[in-house]
Structure formats: structure tokens, C-alpha cells
Amino acid sequence: MLESQRPQGSVVIIGAGTQGRRLAYMWSSRGGLVYLVDLNQRQLEEGLQYVEQLRTEAQHSGTWGDVRLATPDSLESLLHGAWLVVECVPENLALKRKVLTQLDKLAPESTIIASNSSSYGIGEIIEGLTLKSSQRLLSAHCYWPPETSAIEIMGHNQTDPSLINLLYDQCEKHGFSPFRVRQSSIGYIYNRIWAAIKRETLLALSEGICEPQEIDAIFKDVLKTPKGPCEQMDIVGLDVVLDIENHYAEARGGLPSQPREYLQKMIKEDSLGVKSGRGFYDYKAQNGH
Structure with missing residues (x-):
């Protein structure tokens, strides 16, 4: 053909x-x-x-x-x-x-x-x-x-x-x-790079370096994107983000555990992101509930 x-x-x-x-x-x-x-x-x-x-x-x-x-x-x-x-x-x-x-x-x-x-x-x-x-x-x-x-x-x-x-x-x-x-790659091209951004975001939060709002603000200021990493993760759902991160960890090895532990703690508190009304941000408060 x-x-x-x-x-x-x-x-x-x-x-x-x-x-x-x-x-x-x-x-x-x-x-x-x-x-x-x-x-x-x-x-x-x-x-x-x-x-x-x-x-x-x-x-x-x-x-x-x-x-x-x-x-x-x-x-x-x-x-x-x-x-x-x-x-x-x-x-x-x-x-x-x-x-x-x-x-x-x-x-x-x-x-x-x-x-x-x-x-x-x-x-x-x-x-x-x-x-x-x-x-x-x-x-x-x-x-x-x-x-x-x-x-x-x-x-x-x-x-x-x-x-x-x-x-x-x-x-x-x-x-x-x-x-x-051109080679087999977990996450293809974009998601592989995006996973590293998410992972480093979570690692910075777990170390108490800054707040989610500050990460999103500086990310948007420098890269001119409409949303920052924490806002994006809230939209996807933190349980889904954890599933993806677990997959990378199983396949690659040597990745830091703190980002996954940070997500696990949030999920235990029912902070799943937009779908549960609360994640890195409080969506119930934003909507007046």
C-alpha cells in the first residue's frame, strides 16, 4: 500500500x-x-x-x-x-x-x-x-x-x-x-517529561520547600502556561496520578518514594482533586459550598 x-x-x-x-x-x-x-x-x-x-x-x-x-x-x-x-x-x-x-x-x-x-x-x-x-x-x-x-x-x-x-x-x-x-518508552515523549515535572513538584512539597499555590504561580509566570502542575494534577485526579507514578516506579526502579508517599497521605484524607472537591486546592470553597 x-x-x-x-x-x-x-x-x-x-x-x-x-x-x-x-x-x-x-x-x-x-x-x-x-x-x-x-x-x-x-x-x-x-x-x-x-x-x-x-x-x-x-x-x-x-x-x-x-x-x-x-x-x-x-x-x-x-x-x-x-x-x-x-x-x-x-x-x-x-x-x-x-x-x-x-x-x-x-x-x-x-x-x-x-x-x-x-x-x-x-x-x-x-x-x-x-x-x-x-x-x-x-x-x-x-x-x-x-x-x-x-x-x-x-x-x-x-x-x-x-x-x-x-x-x-x-x-x-x-x-x-x-x-x-523511536524506542519503547513508558510515557512516550510528553508524558515521560511531564511525569518528571509532577514527581519533582511532589518531592518539593514533601520537603516543605513551598506551597502548591507558589509552585503553580512560578510555573505559570516562567512558562506562560494556563495552569500549573498542582492544578493539572487536581484535574486528572490524585489517585490516577499515584497509579501512574507507581507504574513508573515499578518499571524503572530508583525513583524517590516521597512523591508517592505524599500522594498516599492526601488520598487517605479524601483529597483526590476536583472530583472529590478538594486536592491541592479547596474546590468546595471556590464554589461557595
Whole structure:
């Protein structure tokens, strides 16, 4: 298949959550057919509404593609016409392994299988699995919010390089800003660097060097970002931040324990960030409760 050609067939996206519906919008932006697959009918409908909302806000001169909703019952027939399938299921390693094993079993060997996992590289997910054609599996991780066009493409030691080239080319044509991760890397490029910023932030707080407000203020003053590290961690959820940090610690070794201990203490006090009303900041007080 020539890289300059648009692949024939559809794109299938497994999971209609925040990432899945965003990908449905992007991959349907050049007239292609996209299937959004989820067990939850309400999530599917909300996903389609989200795609339509983004389209009304977009400056777009071309032809929009068709986004169709489907349940996993029809997955096998959908995959037979797909050039790409992307898993966007929750960040649970066992679930991702189950889904990718099923996709490898059902999809034709010409179909590229991509994982959108943010914290597990494709090599980690498929380690120990018996697969039919592992050379067509790779990671394709994009970011949030929608105006962030970056997507990181990373293979494993058996990924066919031509498929990485093909996906890179297609991502460019569909409005992404693709980045090639040339070696297996936990956290890809951006999240790996961002993890170090979060870790050093937590270490500084654990040592009593400053307050969260001061870290955010100086970070925003110097880098001109809209939010600082503590504000960002509150949005993500401190329990999720701890899960990610534990993953880095298990994989790398030698990382300081104080950042994880600091998070554990906050979580025990039900300070999870925005979702619990309190984290580094008190959101209940801000909202007048």
C-alpha cells in the first residue's frame, strides 16, 4: 500500500469515552467511515452528540465522514472492512490485554491495531500474549483537550515499520500532529517529561520547600502556561496520578518514594482533586459550598 494513498476501508474505535469520541471526530474529518463501538448505549449517543458539536465549531471546507454507532456484538463484521482499529477502553492493563487479544483474533491481517493507552506502551500490553500477527500492533496515543493535535506513534520490537509510516502519514492528513517515538518508552515523549515535572513538584512539597499555590504561580509566570502542575494534577485526579507514578516506579526502579508517599497521605484524607472537591486546592470553597 502506497503511503500517499488513503487506505480503503473504515476506522473502528473501541470505547466511546472522552478519547474515543475525539478520535471519531478526527478520523471522520476527511470523509472516511468511522464506527464507534461501546457496550453503553448512552455513552455512544453522547459520543455522537460530541462529534456533531465539534463539527459545528470547526472551520472545515471538506466533506465530513460518517460516524456510525455499534455494539461489540457486531465487531467481527465491522473489522472485516477496517484498515485501522483503535482501542480506547479504560486504563486497565487486564482489560486492554483482553481487548487487543480479541481484536488480533477477529481483524484481518491487513488491519492495523492501535492502542491509545496513556501509561502502557504496546510492548507492555502484549507481553506474554499469544497473537496471530503482532507485527501490525502499535501505540497511537493522543492528548486532551480537542485543540491538542499531538499524537504519538510507537511500535514494539516486532512492529512492521511500514505500518508506522503509513499511520504517521494518515494522522497528518486527518489533522493530527504526529510524533514518532523511536524506542519503547513508558510515557512516550510528553508524558515521560511531564511525569518528571509532577514527581519533582511532589518531592518539593514533601520537603516543605513551598506551597502548591507558589509552585503553580512560578510555573505559570516562567512558562506562560494556563495552569500549573498542582492544578493539572487536581484535574486528572490524585489517585490516577499515584497509579501512574507507581507504574513508573515499578518499571524503572530508583525513583524517590516521597512523591508517592505524599500522594498516599492526601488520598487517605479524601483529597483526590476536583472530583472529590478538594486536592491541592479547596474546590468546595471556590464554589461557595
